[in-house]
Amino acid sequence: MSGPDNPALTPPDVAQLVAASLQQSDMALVLLDRAGLVLTASVGAEKLFGCSSPELLGTELALLFTEPDELRKAAKADSGHAASGVQLEVRNDYGEVLPVDVKASFFEAPKPAESDYCLLLIRDTRTRQHEDELRAARLAKLSLLNQVSEALYGAQLNLDQILQAVLVCMTAGQGLRFNRAFLLLVDPKTESLQGEMAIGPSNADEASRIWRDLAHQPSDLFEMVTSYDQTIKQTDVAVNEIVRHMSIPMNDEENILIRTMSEGHVRGVGRETDQPGVETLRHWLGCHEFAIAPMCTRRGPVGVIVADNAISGTTITDLDLEFLQMFANQSAGAIENSRLYTELEQRLSDLRTAHKKQREDQETLLKMERLSVMGETSAIVAHELRNPLVAIGGFARSLTRGIEAGDPNRVAATIIVEEVSRMERIIHDLLDFIRPPKLLRQALVVDEIVGQAAEKYRPRAEEAEIELVLDLQAGDLVVEMHPGEIQQVLQNFLINAIQALEGPGRIEVRSRGVEGGIWVAVADNGPGFDPESVEKLHTPFFSTKPTGSGLGLTICAQIIKAHGGVIEAENLSGGGAEFSFILPLPKPEA
Amino acid sequence: MSKVLIVDDEPHLRLLYETELRRAGYETMTAGNAQQGLEFVETMNPDLVILDIRMAGMDGIEALQRILERDNSIPVVLNTAFSSYRDNFLTWAADAYVTKSADVTELLDTVHGLLKPEMATGQ
Incomplete structure (x- = not known):
């Protein structure tokens, strides 16, 4: 309960309160009077100048600067305006010269008789540089993450390419700058975490060569990911050999990799870390310090990334870990996406088929x-x-x-x-x-059967002044066939050809061994047939001949089909028509 | 003179076969259905039967079986428009199978061949 008597609520002496908090500030704050003498100095100022507050009080601060006049100028700027930062140098009690940034703020005296005050905020620019560097590094990494996300999601990459891209980003100078990176994925079939792919040099020589090569690389990560194949893949043999050995059953929950994955937090493993699985990993990697980042999505764990600086020995910083985690999350998303996409594509293609x-x-x-x-x-x-x-x-x-x-x-x-x-x-x-063709098949030499069928028509062809040429090159290849029926097909082809020529011309009967079968064709150099009728050739009652019943080719097709073959009719590019079939060779006894 | 019994429900075909067979020197008798054909086999002792398959009432295949049950020494020529009946094993019991054709040469040759031992007389 509060009340008017509560001493805590008594209004404090505001000036004193401000002075007290000013003194306790970590920042280097110094309050000067009009003459430039120190009225109050903060803890931060004590540290900066290397002397205690009482030592500072009453001294002229300008004397502590390498160029006192510059400070005097800054401290005497027009009152009522906050001066922008001035770059000066301070000589502290330890004799060090520090680059500082000085900002002055002025306060007009409440009473005209009293002098104005000047509050100086002095910052060691070295600290600031470090902070700036840190900020710049974060910014760079964030922009990198953005690039990575573009590289991973933007291009239509397949799973393999995404894995490669992840590894390239892990190690690239424009990326996370690890020496080596190993990717392990959860394999649902074997219920294990399985080494999948890795990137990185196997020794210092190789590393320097790669890094030299990389200096000529495109600065764009996206381009680099897509041009990865040609440049550094061949050097990854050793690390890929390592990664292939990596296999941890998912039920080995104590193992550091499985644990990291189930906990979902990035982990830096130092020299002193001693947990199940760490020694094995050290043995595999051949180095003591490394980082493990889990890759998880809402659907569950995808895998882990293990990264190290085995070649350069550079320490893995907290910042590295922080970004490794962000990067791993992004990679997990991309991998999951790609898998879903592939799954979807597969289903779509199944459906289409x-x-x-x-x-x-x-x-x-x-x-x-x-x-x-x-x-x-x-x-x-x-x-x-x-x-x-x-x-x-x-x-x-x-x-x-x-x-x-x-x-x-x-x-x-x-x-x-x-x-x-x-x-x-x-x-x-x-x-x-x-009546469906009934087959009593025998294994017969095709060229003999074809030759016999063709020779039967030689007299008829000669009578019509048609040159009948036999070009049989199937050798002694044998096919299971009903000879009468195959000859009937050839007769049909030959009669067709003779009728199509309507007089002198040339008919060629050819045979060839083709993959899995024997091809037999009868070609003429007549007018060919109307392309529109090709489709109809297999329809009963369709005939290109005015006197035909149109059943001939249909019967031929049935016979060839019953032999497990295919029949074909086409116009030749040089003129004329070609009717052909392929009979399958007997399957070798298993 | 050999007697040939023609069993067919097509009167014009009966007439054609009759004409041609007589010209070739055979004695002929005709029946318009299978039932009548069986009766003639019973009563007239033909030396050979030309039997159509698809007929109204009893078909030629059943008639063939009845003939063979009674006397399997009589040669029977199945004569039909259906060449596919040749694949039916029931027709295999016949001595010959001739598809109907305007050119009766095959039919006549078949009859000749089956009756050869007795030799057709006359001319």
Whole structure:
């Protein structure tokens, strides 16, 4: 409870209070009268001048400066204005000359009779320089962190590149300036902390060479990260050898690396540190002092960075540790990001593949369904047509026998016979197509079968003045096949080619051993086919020939497919068409 | 003279085969369905049967089995528009399988071949 009697609340003598706190200040403060004589000096001033307060009182302060007039000038500036800092030198009691920064503030005397006061704030600029340096260092590191974050997040880096970038930042002169850095990541599969990658020279010679090289490096960290590959990677063999040995099970909770990771705080390990795992680490690293920084994200620990100055022996400062921690956090984020991104990309690509496959399956299904409906319908139609055709054709034949040669009726009857037999051929093709090819396969030398099929057509080709060239180079490669069916395919190709040429020309039958199979082709130098019809070539009833039933190629495709091969039709760049297929070689017995 | 029984539900085909076989020197008789065909096999002792497969009522495959059950010495030629029946093992019991064609040469050759031991007479 407070009350008017409480002595603590009695208003103090303000002037005395100010004077007392001025005296106790760590800063060097000196109150001068108009004559420049010391009225009060602070503890800080005692330290700066190297003498006690009573010794200072009443002395002219200017005499303690190397250039007294300069101080007198500063202390006599216009009253009412705070003078800006003046750079002077002080000779203290120990005989040292200190560079100082002097700031003067003036107070007008409350009564005209009394003199004005001048308060001097004197700062040892060496201390200030140190503070400035510290501030500049922090600023530099902060701007570095910003650069690092740009380097890590800005470029579309994959996980490996990010790990490299982290290590480059750890050791670069423009970065955290550690000699060596080792990166260990949590491996969920083996439930261990696993050495992943490292950077740094293996000895002093190498170090000086690298540092010399690095002097010519781009000053931009981003550029440096991206150009890392070509410059220093080859020197990291030794450290990577070390890092590969690093493996600590996650359940070894006492181990310093695991502990640091679970505690989430950076740790400097000095000569005197003695904790489980430290000795092993010293053995691995070959040095006594190092720093460990945990890399954690909200999803949990990612890994640790171990860094040392094994080559230069430079002490790892608190500032180094502070920034190492910030840097490690940032790296953890980048690594996690990259992993998530990769995961996402993988899933996306899986989805795309699945979608594509589904669409293809759907198309195939539709095609098959169409073919199947068509096939059934065709079968019924074909059979229903066959009976009347047999009657028509059969009687037309018997008619031709009864009509004298030269009688126009005989010509008519003959036309009926021929047209009916053409229709019967169409039906035969159709039913062949509907009946799935049945295979009794034998292992046969492809070139022999192809050669036989082609030779059958030599007379027909010669008759049409077509040069039939056999260029068979599959050697004695053997394929499991139904020879009759493969020859049927070749016959189809050859008839197509002869018909496409419509007269003199050239047909080449080629065979080659290709990867996993044998390629056989029949090429002509005719007009080629309309590119639009390529897609339709496999559709039943489609024909490029005015007289064809359009079933030939469909049957060929079915036969080749049943042999596990592929069929192809294309126009050649130099003119003409090429029909080809590839038959797979038998799989070697396991 | 060998007697050939033609069993087919297509009257024009029966007529065509009849004409051609007679021209080739065979005696012929025809049946428009399998049932009637079986009766003729029973009563008329044909030397060979040409049997269609797809017919209304009893089909040729069943008729073939009945014929063979009764007398498996009679040669039977299955004659059908369906070349794919050749893959059906039930048709394998027949002595021959000829796909229908306006050109009856194959059918005639087959009949010749099967009746050769007795030799067709006449001409």
